[in-house]
Amino acid sequence: MKKVGIVGIGTTPFKARWIEKTYYELAYDAAKLALEDAGIDKKEVGGVVYGIYNEFFERQFMPDVYIHNYIGMGLKPSVRIATGGATGGAAVFVGWTWIASGLYDIVMVLGVEKATDNYNYAVGHATPETLKAILFSGDMTFENPMGLTAAASYALPLIAHIDRYGSPTERQMAMVSVKNHKNAMNNPIAQSPKLLTVDEVLNSKMITYPFKFYDNCLYSEGASAIILASEDKAKALTDHPAWITGVGLSLDKAFAGERDDITIFTSSQYAGRDAYAMAGIRNPRKELDFAELHDAFTGAEILSYEAFNFCKPGEGGALVEDGVVEMTGDLPVSPSGGLIGCGHAVGATGVMQTGEAALQVQGRAEQRQVKNARVGLVQSIGGPATAWTAAMIVERIETATAKPGPKKKKRNQRKRSKK
Amino acid sequence: MIQNKEQWLEDASKKIKVPKEQIARAFQAELDGAPAIDAPLEIPDIMDITYKYSYGGISRFFREIRDNRQLYGTRCPSCGKVWLPPRINCNECYEPTTWVKLGGTAAIVTYTIVYYATSVFYGKTPYVCAFVRVDGADTLIMQNVFVNDVRQAKVGMKLKIQFKENRNGDMGDFWFVPAEEAR
């Protein structure tokens, strides 16, 4: 397998609504940002992998088809990934295989999502209709009629976990909400930067037991693109590419009632195991410098610590209380603000998180920079009861000549000369 | 600007199956104001499709519920696993399964309480969604559990099945209640 570098990153703001842009217009904005960041022309892109989750969000089936030439990629290879909340991460996974296989030298992974063109006229806002659009992803015969929501889908394994281990507590979950809202204050694309107290989270309105309002991420609209490149191309384009050194993808039993153990995020365990093995990580708690986890709901972040072996099952809540996962701790989780702080623009989310991890290891994460970030984990969860997980290890590899620092000047010069 | 507002509302109401007053409220700015020519323009729209859906090989599961108030699972003759929801083959053994009659007692394995639901479930909140193990089944089935106070729901709670009076042949035909409350 060939080495895969990340050489360009572009993310639009994640917003409650992008009334002024359609999904393909948002896709264009992210594509342009990423190409500019990489310092390449669109002609150099070998193919595009799209991450777009929900047809009813976009008001369009096969939405990728209409993006492809809208961003000037007509006739190039293209495929669209839809794996629920894990759509963005799975799109990165597939883009990675296109480079690792040697098939292409430069690949764009582009995630985009609308969600709030959905509109419930009876109550006068989007959310109930957005939830309804998601519910079509539950098995239509056995699960859709039961009134399950995305939050409920995460709450089922979580309640079983709490019943077995007595944790996480609602207070520990609230601390995750406070942390991620706070981290988002350092992120210019974030939808929900906020200074909250634990009590404000605990006292917010119950949405789906045990999740209160501030335990939930918000639906968001936005787009994110990254440019992946083969080793030679990556080194030619930048002195300090971020490398995707490990990937993993797992789809658990979607009828969660068939699982052997419903208290753990088994797909995250499997995806993590594979990504760690590929990247040569044996002790993630020590070797990882940060992680961008899929905190669609606070409790999910804590169960993910356990699934990814940051700690033993049942001990995830303690990592929050001990401050380990804070920006000041020794394994900061979701410096970007995560889904709770940034919003969840579903197909774009996993791409944005991977881009964030790349910015961290390149030393380009500005206010949210984790000191000496060398290796990070990205997790993207989706599907009924966290069925899907895509996991990526993003790394900076020190060589004698290449050190983190500003981009090669010639890239910008070349870009300018092309205009 | 919309030329004939009354006609526009009538057409929109027919198109998206929403009362005119609700559409008028949502589009008040467009109807009453004078938005700039380059201001974002929204339209009422709907994606709608009807079905005559076949349950295929598990049709008997819903016929037994609808016609006989009887819960059935399926058993794999090779490994003995009892599936509920039923399936007509086993994914381990790749063998066809056979139908097996189940009783109406069960227990909660895990659950949640939904306070904020989709538009389809308005007026029903809060309600309990649970993974339930029906006695005799090896897998869990998702179902609603109706309790007087939703906060009574807990892992391990013993349940009994209840069937709806007028059954349609879908999962809404039955639900569970605490065993001691069953009538």
Ligand SMILES: [Zn+2]
């Ligand atoms: Zn079998």
